[in-house]
Amino acid sequence: MTDRAADAVWEVSRLELDRRLQRKRASRRSVLIALVSTVAFAAVAGWLVVSSPNWDTVQQTFFNPEVAAESFPKVLEGLWLNIRVLFFATIAVAVVGTLLAVMRSLRGPVWFPLRALATGYTDLFRGLPVLIVLYLVGFGVPGLNPEVRIPVAVLGTIAISLCYSAYVAEVLRAGMEAVHPSQRIAARSLGLSHAKTLRLVVIPQALRKVVPALMNDFVSMQKDVGLISVLGAVDAIRSAQIIQAQTYNFTPYVVAGLLFVALSWPMIRLTDAVSARMARREQQGGTV
Amino acid sequence: MSVLELHGVHKLFGDNHVLRGVDLSVDEHEVVVVIGASGSGKSTLMRTINLIERVDDGRILLSGDDITAIDVDVDHVRGRIGVVFQHFNLFPHMRVIDNVTLAARVVHGVAPDVARDRAVSLLEKFGLGDKVRDYPDRLSGGQQQRVAIVRAILTDPELLLLDEITSALDPMLVGEVLDLVRDLKAQGSTILMATHEMSFARSVADRIVFMHGGRPLESGTPEQIFGDPQQPETREFLARITHR
Numbered sequence: 001m002t003d004r005a006a007d008a009v010w011e012v013s014r015l016e017l018d019r020r021l022q023r024k025r026a027s028r029r030s031v032l033i034a035l036v037s038t039v040a041f042a043a044v045a046g047w048l049v050v051s052s053p054n055w056d057t058v059q060q061t062f063f064n065p066e067v068a069a070e071s072f073p074k075v076l077e078g079l080w081l082n083i084r085v086l087f088f089a090t091i092a093v094a095v096v097g098t099l100l101a102v103m104r105s106l107r108g109p110v111w112f113p114l115r116a117l118a119t120g121y122t123d124l125f126r127g128l129p130v131l132i133v134l135y136l137v138g139f140g141v142p143g144l145n146p147e148v149r150i151p152v153a154v155l156g157t158i159a160i161s162l163c164y165s166a167y168v169a170e171v172l173r174a175g176m177e178a179v180h181p182s183q184r185i186a187a188r189s190l191g192l193s194h195a196k197t198l199r200l201v202v203i204p205q206a207l208r209k210v211v212p213a214l215m216n217d218f219v220s221m222q223k224d225v226g227l228i229s230v231l232g233a234v235d236a237i238r239s240a241q242i243i244q245a246q247t248y249n250f251t252p253y254v255v256a257g258l259l260f261v262a263l264s265w266p267m268i269r270l271t272d273a274v275s276a277r278m279a280r281r282e283q284q285g286g287t288v
Numbered sequence: 289m290s291v292l293e294l295h296g297v298h299k300l301f302g303d304n305h306v307l308r309g310v311d312l313s314v315d316e317h318e319v320v321v322v323i324g325a326s327g328s329g330k331s332t333l334m335r336t337i338n339l340i341e342r343v344d345d346g347r348i349l350l351s352g353d354d355i356t357a358i359d360v361d362v363d364h365v366r367g368r369i370g371v372v373f374q375h376f377n378l379f380p381h382m383r384v385i386d387n388v389t390l391a392a393r394v395v396h397g398v399a400p401d402v403a404r405d406r407a408v409s410l411l412e413k414f415g416l417g418d419k420v421r422d423y424p425d426r427l428s429g430g431q432q433q434r435v436a437i438v439r440a441i442l443t444d445p446e447l448l449l450l451d452e453i454t455s456a457l458d459p460m461l462v463g464e465v466l467d468l469v470r471d472l473k474a475q476g477s478t479i480l481m482a483t484h485e486m487s488f489a490r491s492v493a494d495r496i497v498f499m500h501g502g503r504p505l506e507s508g509t510p511e512q513i514f515g516d517p518q519q520p521e522t523r524e525f526l527a528r529i530t531h532r
Contacts (some may be wrong), residue, residue, distance in 0.1 A: 010298060010308065016345040022358045 064251045068201070071243045071252035078239035079259050084226045085157045085235070090218065092161035097168030102198060104173050125166035130224055138231035153235075156228030164221050171213045175206030178196045211278070215271040222264045226256075236260070291316050291350070291447050291478045292337065293409045297346035301432055306332045308502035309346070314447065314480050319473050321489040322482045323513075324499030325525060330482035333499070334451045337480070338371050341444055351446055366396050370440030374452045376432045378424040378439070378444065384411070388439045396443050403442070410438050414468055430461030441472065454488075466492075483509035486529060490514055498522045 049055065103111075103118035125133070137159040142150060179202050187197040207214075229238035236259055240252035292314040299307040306329050313322045322330050335341040337348060339355060339362050348356045355365045378387050387408055392403035411417055414434050422531045424432055433453055440448060450469065453460045466488050472479065473492055483489055489496060489510065496513040496522075498506045506519045 008307070010345070013296065013345055015347060019356070019358050026358065278378075 014084070060249075061221060062250050062254055064249055066245075067247060067249045067251040068271055070090050071240065074239045075236050075252055075256050075259060077275075078234055078236035078256070079173050081153060081233060081235045082225045082228075082260075083263070085153055085160070085228060086222060089157050089161045089164065089221065089225065092157070093164045093221070096161065096165035097172060098203075100165060100169035101172035101176060104169070105176055105198070107194075122166040122169050125163050126170065128163070130160070130163050130227055131230065133163050134227055137162070152231040152233040153228060156225075156231050156233055160221065160225055160228070164217065164224075167216065167217050171210050171217060172203075172206065175210035175213075176202050178209050179205045208278075211228055212271055212275040215267060215274065219264050219267050219271065222267065223260050226260060289316055290314065291318075292480065293339075293347075293349040294333075295347045295349075297333075297336060297348060298344045298476075299336055299341055300331075300344050304500055307336065307343075310503050312497065312504055314478060316478055317476045317496045319477075319481070319492055320481065320495050320497060321493035322497045322499055322504075323484075323486070323489060323525070327504045328499040330499055331400045331451055334371070334449050334480070334482060337447075338369055338449060339365055363395070367391065367443070368446050370443070370445035370448045372433070372436050372440050372448070372450045372453045374455050376424070376429070376436045376456075378432055378436055380424055382423075383420070384422050384424065386425070387424065387435060388442055391439070392443050395508055398443075407438065407442055410442065411435070414438060414471070415464075424442070428461060429457045431496050433457060433461075433465045437465070437468055439471075441477070446478065448477050448479045448481075450479060450483070452482050452484065454483065454485055484529065486514075486526075498525065500525070517530045 040086060052058075099116045100122060103114045104122070106115055134156060138152060138155045141155060141158075142148075171203070178200075183201055183205065184197055187201040188194075192200065226237045229235050229241065232238070234242075236256040240256040243252040244250055290313045292312070294310050294312040297307050297310040298305070308387045310329075310333060312320075312333075322333065324330055332341060336343050339360075343356050346356070347354055350365060351367060353365075354360070378384075379390070382390070385404065388407040388411065389398075389400070389403040392398040392406075393400055398406075408417070408420060411420055414437075416431060416434055416438070419427060419431060419435070424435065427435065437450075437453070453469075454465055457465065462485065466485065469481070469488075470477070470492055471481050491510075495507060496510055497504045498513060498517075498519070500519075500521045506513065506517065513522065514526065517526060
């Protein structure tokens with residue numbers, strides 16, 4: 001088939017060149033407005049804080065550079081514990097969360113006990129405040145047998161995993177239910193068992209749908225591992241507390257806070273990028 | 289007077305040059321049917337007219353207004369054009385009546401009871417009087433598409449874009465939708481439609497436009513296009529589609 005239409009060479013018209021120029025001008029204008037208003041807002045906010053009557057005292061107590069420099073190595077060392085806790089908790093949550101989600105998706109009366117167990121678990125641990133779970137596990141479990149000493153960091157990891165498994169299980173289940181039923185029907189029609197349908201067809205599609213939600217839970221867990229300090233584990237927050245008790249200066253907490261932000265920031269940006277990429281893929285063009 | 293005019297419209301998706309300088313006009317009360325193979329640019333053409341895709345060159349005029357100017361109010365332009373899609377795109381969480389009256393109430397500021405009365409009378413006229421309170425998923429494909437058409441015409445758009453509105457329907461249901469389009473033509477609606485239903489195109493079109501390689505290759509009355517096509521590509525396309 002000849003394609004005569006393609007032979008004609010397209011030269012961009014004056015009209016379009018003019019439109020592009022106007023668009024460029026308009027976007028330059030809006031960038032400028034955004035820049036000016038941002039700077040103005042930051043200046044006003046900064047001035048309001050700095051000009052308040054007790055700013056000097058607050059600055060000395062919370063933003064003291066010397067104390068910050070002094071406490072930094074200790075707090076960083078504490079953060080290393082948080083990172084290790086996060087590592088093991090993530091693995092535990094991935095395994096337990098998936099198991100719970102699959103248990104809740106089982107059909108048929110035979111599976112009722114498992115289903116009920118999973119439902120009860122997620123109901124309970126999504127409702128319980130993390131702090132209370134930490135106390136129960138951190139102080140209750142060792143109380144059962146004072147002979148055996150379990151490190152508090154391990155108990156903290158268990159408590160955090162218990163809570164987050166429930167959240168992640170619910171996210172995964174929502175994702176599995178969002179996969180269109182026709183996909184299950186197609187898989188079962190090919191002769192795949194329920195388990196194989198889940199593993200090869202449903203879960204891969206479900207994961208793709210819930211990646212942003214899962215990453216959000218991960219970011220949330222990244223800072224909640226700091227709560228293990230209430231059990232006495234010497235993590236970043238506990239280290240900061242120790243220095244604060246010695247110096248009566250709160251700057252170490254700010255240092256710890258900034259370190260937590262630095263820890264979660266790459267993941268937050270990645271979450272945004274992944275969401276944006278998925279949105280682009282699903283929209284396939286169009287300006288609405 | 290022309291309701292719609294396209295002058296040298298180009299559209300590229302990356303390196304894919306989909307529209308290669310389209311010139312086209314639709315007069316008031318005219319029904320223009322666009323035919324052509326998949327990938328010839330029919331749908332993209334519709335989407336550029338409704339400003340869903342931004343043109344990369346050329347100009348589109350709606351009743352004389354340049355709607356490709358950069359300062360144009362896109363929502364206002366879209367409010368002047370009615371669109372019906374291949375897959376109906378009704379809102380599943382709204383009843384038929386709410387689907388149909390949404391734009392009138394929310395965009396055009398029509399009083400809810402006025403919009404409602406007009407919607408009910410149109411739905412009744414097109415045999416959907418008993419579906420007013422139903423949700424879309426209770427309706428057959430043909431019924432859903434008729435509801436979608438009522439939604440598009442409720443606010444009296446200057447131009448109606450119908451993009452392969454029967455392609456997703458059971459052959460048994462195509463007829464009821466096409467009958468509705470015939471009614472619209474009889475009432476004097478201005479319609480630009482893309483379709484693969486050649487016999488329908490032949491009976492309802494005032495003018496047929498054959499798209500090939502991203503531009504209208506040949507256009508004329510149904511008698512000219514179907515009876516005596518001038519271009520070899522047109523002949524080949526018609527031979528393929530009618531002797532399936």
